Amino acid sequence: MKIIKMKQLNRRDFLRFAGISGALLLTELTPLNLLRSAYALKSKEINLTGNLTAVDLGNGKPFIAWTYNGRIPGPEIRVKEGERLRVVLNNKLPEETTVHWHGLPVPNGMDGVPYVTQKPVQPGGTFVYEFDALPPGTYLYHSHAHYQLDRGLYGALIVEPKREERGYDREYVLLMEDWATVDGGGPETAKKGRIRPLMGMMGMMRRGAGGPLQEPLYDAYTINGRVFEASLPFKVKKGDKVRLRIVNPSSSTIYTLRIAGHPMTITHADGRPVLPVTVDALRIGTGERYDVELIANNPGRWHIYNLRDNSPASGWLLGTFLYDGIASKTYNTDNIIGDRINDYSILEGIDERYIKPVTSVNKVFRVNLSGGMMSPYWTMNGRAYPDSDDISIKKGDRVRIEYFNMSMMAHPMHLHGHFFEVVGTGRVTGVRIKKDTLIIPPHMGRGAVEFIADNPGVWFHHCHNLYHIGSWDG
Ligand code: C2O
Ligand code: CU
Numbered sequence: 001m002k003i004i005k006m007k008q009l010n011r012r013d014f015l016r017f018a019g020i021s022g023a024l025l026l027t028e029l030t031p032l033n034l035l036r037s038a039y040a041l042k043s044k045e046i047n048l049t050g051n052l053t054a055v056d057l058g059n060g061k062p063f064i065a066w067t068y069n070g071r072i073p074g075p076e077i078r079v080k081e082g083e084r085l086r087v088v089l090n091n092k093l094p095e096e097t098t099v100h101w102h103g104l105p106v107p108n109g110m111d112g113v114p115y116v117t118q119k120p121v122q123p124g125g126t127f128v129y130e131f132d133a134l135p136p137g138t139y140l141y142h143s144h145a146h147y148q149l150d151r152g153l154y155g156a157l158i159v160e161p162k163r164e165e166r167g168y169d170r171e172y173v174l175l176m177e178d179w180a181t182v183d184g185g186g187p188e189t190a191k192k193g194r195i196r197p198l199m200g201m202m203g204m205m206r207r208g209a210g211g212p213l214q215e216p217l218y219d220a221y222t223i224n225g226r227v228f229e230a231s232l233p234f235k236v237k238k239g240d241k242v243r244l245r246i247v248n249p250s251s252s253t254i255y256t257l258r259i260a261g262h263p264m265t266i267t268h269a270d271g272r273p274v275l276p277v278t279v280d281a282l283r284i285g286t287g288e289r290y291d292v293e294l295i296a297n298n299p300g301r302w303h304i305y306n307l308r309d310n311s312p313a314s315g316w317l318l319g320t321f322l323y324d325g326i327a328s329k330t331y332n333t334d335n336i337i338g339d340r341i342n343d344y345s346i347l348e349g350i351d352e353r354y355i356k357p358v359t360s361v362n363k364v365f366r367v368n369l370s371g372g373m374m375s376p377y378w379t380m381n382g383r384a385y386p387d388s389d390d391i392s393i394k395k396g397d398r399v400r401i402e403y404f405n406m407s408m409m410a411h412p413m414h415l416h417g418h419f420f421e422v423v424g425t426g427r428v429t430g431v432r433i434k435k436d437t438l439i440i441p442p443h444m445g446r447g448a449v450e451f452i453a454d455n456p457g458v459w460f461h462h463c464h465n466l467y468h469i470g471s472w473d474g
Contacts (some may be wrong), residue, residue, distance in 0.1 A: 043084035046077055048099065050143070050153060051092040057179060058230020059220050066093060066151035072225035073175045074155030077141065079133040081162045087129040089121060096120035099129060100144035101157060102287060103270055103436045105417050106131040108457020113416070114145050116458055135354040136161035137271020138245040138289040150466050154249040166267060168293060169240040176246070176318070178253040179220035218253065223304065223319045233322035234304070236296040244292050248284045251466035254410060254439065256341060257282045259321050260302040260334035264292035266342060272419060272434040273350040280338040281307050285412035287437040287464030299323040300332035344425045349433040358421050358450040361400040365391050369440060369463070370406040391461070397453040405445040411468060412439045413447070417459040420449035437464055
């Protein structure tokens, strides 16, 4: 696999990525991380076939979704720390595709960004992704081509630690996804069952003049591919210590997730361990993952729901948390809700052997995020790719990126190939957690991250709102 340097790509390819996105150029190729080669464990082979499949989310509006192996979400990929993962991708979709291993610092050629790290896999084609599963954590895999993620091409990627330090009795993975099954954009979308971004007049009519363009309206929210009415309850026994790996592959919804009757203790943010901290509801942006624990000590049938405007009254239902032996179909009233909701400042990272702390930086970049009002483009530093300032760095650089959000929407900024340390968010400074995706709050919101450039290649860096990446169809 040849690593494609950005300079070798032609201009047309870049235009596809106009929007809040850019690339980091890490020059000087070196052999892979020595840590990786210290592992020579077994390997695991997985087949992923992208194809079109009739899907019913449970809301009585079956449609043709884009799936991995005929399911939504795609199959859970679960490996042990250090195991070598080989994924054979077969493209039976009508379009070119790639798979991205969101959050996992894989070698650049395996990162799955079309025209940046690989030639996309054409319909009928195959591609083998191969990398070592390190470090342990909760990750996400998804197509990185066009709007395919939003059509159903995503799944969980779990790297289990060699030795689990936090014991628990049960574990569930929750993939939260927003769906627009309405016919909003003409015959093509009626057929596909998914609307396209609402541009121009269509967007104005649907949202009212003046509202942000390009944001689909959602009429279904699912956990693990089922709407609330059709959901399978998450079952627990009284006394269980339960781990939930909560993953947000939605195209643009930032959730405030609540499990009625139960506070949750955050133990990992984007797969990285943090000092445990308890919240009543979990705020989770697109592309983010949180591992939480809870003690099942409040028997009943409970709603899992999203809090809107921090109020249970205006939220929407997502699923059911159910104790063994509860026969009643009536849901308990959420009686013990407090107001603890995570922002990054309440989290504190734990040192890990895989990720060196950033001690001092030698390069600082400032990124202004703007756009959205009446313009179909979201930009970094006022410019859309490929005219954006590429962030050019050398191996070993210690880089700081400072974000300023001049727009009225939150932007979950995601960096490929690296974990960064969050060093400030909002008005808070001195935060020190490792992540790969960070929500930059709207209306002059800020955020700053630092990382060591230790994984050479051209790395994509973008807002994880799928409708802010840019004009894929441009
Ligand atoms: Cu999940 Cu480029 O990202
Ligand atoms: Cu954005």
